[in-house]
Amino acid sequence: MIHKIRAKAPLSRVSGIDTWFGLDFGMNLCRGCQHHSIYCDSRSLCYGNDQFDEDVLVKSNAIDVLRDELRRKRKRGILGTGSMSDPYMPIEERYRLTEGALEAIAEYGFGVHVITKSTLVLRDVGLLQRISRNSTAAVSLSITTIDDELAHRIEPGAPPPLERFLALRALTDAGIEAASPSCPSFRSSRTRPATSVRLSNARKECGVCAKHGICASARPLLAPSADEPGLFA
Numbered sequence: 676m677i678h679k680i681r682a683k684a685p686l687s688r689v690s691g692i693d694t695w696f697g698l699d700f701g702m703n704l705c706r707g708c709q710h711h712s713i714y715c716d717s718r719s720l721c722y723g724n725d726q727f728d729e730d731v732l733v734k735s736n737a738i739d740v741l742r743d744e745l746r747r748k749r750k751r752g753i754l755g756t757g758s759m760s761d762p763y764m765p766i767e768e769r770y771r772l773t774e775g776a777l778e779a780i781a782e783y784g785f786g787v788h789v790i791t792k793s794t795l796v797l798r799d800v801g802l803l804q805r806i807s808r809n810s811t812a813a814v815s816l817s818i819t820t821i822d823d824e825l826a827h828r829i830e831p832g833a834p835p836p837l838e839r840f841l842a843l844r845a846l847t848d849a850g851i852e853a854a855s856p857s858c859p860s861f862r863s864s865r866t867r868p869a870t871s872v873r874l875s876n877a878r879k880e881c882g883v884c885a886k887h888g889i890c891a892s893a894r895p896l897l898a899p900s901a902d903e904p905g906l907f908a
Contacts, residue, residue, distance in 0.1 A: 677766060680706075682734035686744050686754070696788050697811070699752025701759075702741070704772040707731035708760040708832075731766060738775035745783040753811050754780060757790030764832070767795060777802040786810030790856070792817045792833040794842040800849045813852040816843045821874045840877050847882035855883050 687701045707730050734740075754776075756762045762773040773789075777799055780787050787806055789796060796814055806812040818839050820826050826836050833839075846853040855878050 676730055678730060678732050679735040680732045682737040682740050684744065685734060685737045685741050689755070693755075696755055696813075696815075697753055698755035698788060700754045702754045702756040702776065703734075703759045704737045704756070704762060704776060705731055705733050705760045705764075705766070708764055731760075731764070733766065733770055733772070735770075737772055738779060741776055742779045742783075745779055745785060748783075748785075751784050751786075751810065753786035753788060755788045755790070757815070761791050761793060762789060763791045763793035763795040767793075774799055774802070777806065781805045781809075784809050786812060788813045788815065790815045790817065792830060792839065794834050794838050797842055797845055800846070800851065803851050804849065807851070811852070813854065814846055815854040815856050816846070817856045818843070818874075818878075819856075821877060840881055843878075843883065844881040853881075853883060855881070 682704075685702055685704060687703075689698045689701060693699075756773070756776070762776075767773050777787065781802060785806075787803075788811065789803075791814065796816070803812040803814065816839055818836055819829070821836050823835050823837070826833070834842075843853055843855055
């Protein structure tokens with residue numbers, strides 16, 4: 676079920692130095708997630724969200740509070756979103772909180788790094804391009820397997836892998852700094868070992884290559900391995 680709650684502070688400062696994504700702040704506009712990934716770290720008991728799959732808590736006033744927080748910040752930085760709940764899960768089409776947040780981020784000159792499994796991120800390409808003119812605008816589109824059947828079992832609420840690959844290529848074509856996290860990585864018992872090569876090739880065809888456990892943007896597009904066809908062959 677969807678429940679509305681009031682946000683006190685949607686931003687939290689990242690402690691220490693973030694060597695992975697270079698984030699200065701974390702931003703959470705919701706609690707819970709509609710993608711139902713069985714491996715999601717947000718299921719951990721330490722977060723106290725016992726109804727992770729059943730309930731999604733929408734911080735209905737988050738954009739107003741976020742705008743106030745950004746306006747009062749003396750130093751600009753990069754906001755990260757998607758570590759606790761996907762900012763582009765299905766309810767975003769109705770509530771448009773992520774869209775509102777990106778508008779505020781662009782207006783106040785901050786940067787953003789979005790982690791998502793959803794192709795809905797393409798809706799906001801224009802906003803991401805606007806942010807990138809003055810700061811960082813990056814998207815990590817998580818793709819854990821190339822096997823559609825396996826993907827439906829481990830992340831039943833997320834778009835199929837092929838749709839995510841197409842979105843990844845659209846992001847790189849639009850000049851957005853895009854990445855594809857390579858962990859966790861799943862392979863079903865019925866797939867061939869070459870499936871991992873095909874997964875790697877598909878990332879290369881989309882304009883990304885492996886770096887530090889994720890896949891970062893690489894231009895020009897890399898050619899797939901000759902030993903195994905890529906996703907778009």
